[in-house]
Amino acid sequence: MTEQTPPTTRTPRFDLIGLVVSDMAASVAFYRRLGLDFPEGAEHQPHVEAELPGGLRFALDTEATVRSFSPGWQPPASAGRAGLAFLCAGPAEVDATHEELVAAGFESELKPFDAAWGQRYATVLDPDGQSVDLFAPLAP
Known part of the structure; x- marks a missing residue:
């Protein structure tokens, strides 16, 4: 056994x-x-x-x-498929945060819009081109 x-x-x-x-x-x-x-x-x-x-x-x-631990590492051709999203206090904060980031020189991928799924939504790119979503529920 x-x-x-x-x-x-x-x-x-x-x-x-x-x-x-x-x-x-x-x-x-x-x-x-x-x-x-x-x-x-x-x-x-x-x-x-x-x-x-x-x-x-x-x-x-x-x-x-x-x-330093993977000597052959190379950055991917694009930022990849991962998504980062930040919940804002409300639709106005989505707009203000998007505006502040764009004014600071970061690229807008999607300007703020009212999404069909009930959120104010926008996307900016971080310094390496990673998509970062900003969102908040729309007021009922």
């Missing part, structure tokens, strides 16, 4: 959303404008994290950091 290993009860826990960035200072500035709290001096670090509600973390790593 062979002894069987008991099944593991450990389940991986979703813990971190990470982006690889080409310009840490520009990326930290962009995400700070959206309310993420990076430590002082983060713009000069190779890896930074901001805690999100519920203990989830949002991390930025420079391309050089990734290449």
